[in-house]
Amino acid sequence: MNPWRIIQIFSTIVIVTLSTLWIIDGFQVFTKDKTEKITIVKDEIFGTDIEKREWIEDFQLGLLPDDPIHPYRSLAFPSLICIALILFAQNRIHSQENTRP
Amino acid sequence: MKALLILAGILILSSSAFATQLGNVKGKKVVTLQNSVGTSIAKFNSNSPLEKFEGNSQSLQGSFTLNADNLEQSIGKISFPVRSMKTGLSKRDDHMYGKDWLDAQNHPNIEFELKKLSTISIKKFDNSGFEFSAIAEGMCSVKGIAKPAKAKLVVKYVLESEATRKRAQGDLVMIDADFSVSLKDYNVLGRGDIIGSKVGENIDLDIKLFGSTSN
Numbered sequence: 001m002n003p004w005r006i007i008q009i010f011s012t013i014v015i016v017t018l019s020t021l022w023i024i025d026g027f028q029v030f031t032k033d034k035t036e037k038i039t040i041v042k043d044e045i046f047g048t049d050i051e052k053r054e055w056i057e058d059f060q061l062g063l064l065p066d067d068p069i070h071p072y073r074s075l076a077f078p079s080l081i082c083i084a085l086i087l088f089a090q091n092r093i094h095s096q097e098n099t100r101p
Numbered sequence: 102m103k104a105l106l107i108l109a110g111i112l113i114l115s116s117s118a119f120a121t122q123l124g125n126v127k128g129k130k131v132v133t134l135q136n137s138v139g140t141s142i143a144k145f146n147s148n149s150p151l152e153k154f155e156g157n158s159q160s161l162q163g164s165f166t167l168n169a170d171n172l173e174q175s176i177g178k179i180s181f182p183v184r185s186m187k188t189g190l191s192k193r194d195d196h197m198y199g200k201d202w203l204d205a206q207n208h209p210n211i212e213f214e215l216k217k218l219s220t221i222s223i224k225k226f227d228n229s230g231f232e233f234s235a236i237a238e239g240m241c242s243v244k245g246i247a248k249p250a251k252a253k254l255v256v257k258y259v260l261e262s263e264a265t266r267k268r269a270q271g272d273l274v275m276i277d278a279d280f281s282v283s284l285k286d287y288n289v290l291g292r293g294d295i296i297g298s299k300v301g302e303n304i305d306l307d308i309k310l311f312g313s314t315s316n
Contacts, residue, residue, distance in 0.1 A: 066193070
């Protein structure tokens with residue numbers, strides 16, 4: 001198989017995988033490094049439901065990076081690289097087909 | 102002289118008529134926030150076109166005095182450290198503590214000083230305690246700037262019993278308060294045009310306080 005085609009397939013897999021991860025993580029705009037665990041408990045004395053909240057370490061992929069100096073921690077940056085690779089590979093494939101006798 | 106005495110009498114009667122009292126619960130009750138009663142929390146919500154986010158602080162401290170003879174004259178002070186505010190994104194938290202935002206280094210705490218209660222409405226009153234809603238009027242201090250603020254609150258006051266003593270000595274109190282702050286009012290301007298796009302112009306606060314009358 002043409003190595004440029006392999007690069008295209010690999011890039012597509014990366015985009016689909018990251019997009020799936022982004023959807024699973026809840027369409028976050030920015031990447032997050034913590035998630036809030038909320039437990040609801042019944043408070044008998046005050047006769048109401050009380051939320052217990054705690055932050056736990058949990059990476060959630062966002063469309064944009066949490067820190068501009070780490071752009072790879074996002075969906076957008078690696079996806080743009082992959083799209084550029086797909087287009088470049090397509091260009092190479094096209095050139096190879098045109099130069100073939 | 103007689104007219105003066107009548108006038109004074111009318112004034113005394115009218116002032117006591119407007120004082121909201123709590124039946125057989127008497128005197129000033131000093132309530133101190135205590136984690137054994139419940140974890141006090143200040144949740145804040147930012148709603149902007151680009152992102153909605155919420156965070157919280159669970160390091161609230163302070164006390165307030167409920168004046169059972171005249172609830173309107175209740176006072177107190179609640180605060181929490183800026184650095185205890187978390188949003189789930191460490192970089193954003195670091196920015197929030199910075200000079201352009203809440204300036205935690207120079208103004209380490211956010212405070213609300215209760216000056217009085219108004220619009221009091223007693224919702225429940227029985228042998229176990231009482232519940233009322235009110236408007237808390239006071240001064241909110243953010244980034245060293247104090248501005249008058251009003252918060253809607255619901256107070257649940259549970260008298261000491263066998264069940265309450267398992268958590269803490271004294272009467273137990275839970276307060277649910279809501280209010281909103283405008284970042285501009287406190288000179289929290291951020292960088293560029295972030296406020297209004299990534300961060301809401303107004304931050305909604307939902308505060309739950311737990312305390313007891315024992316120290």
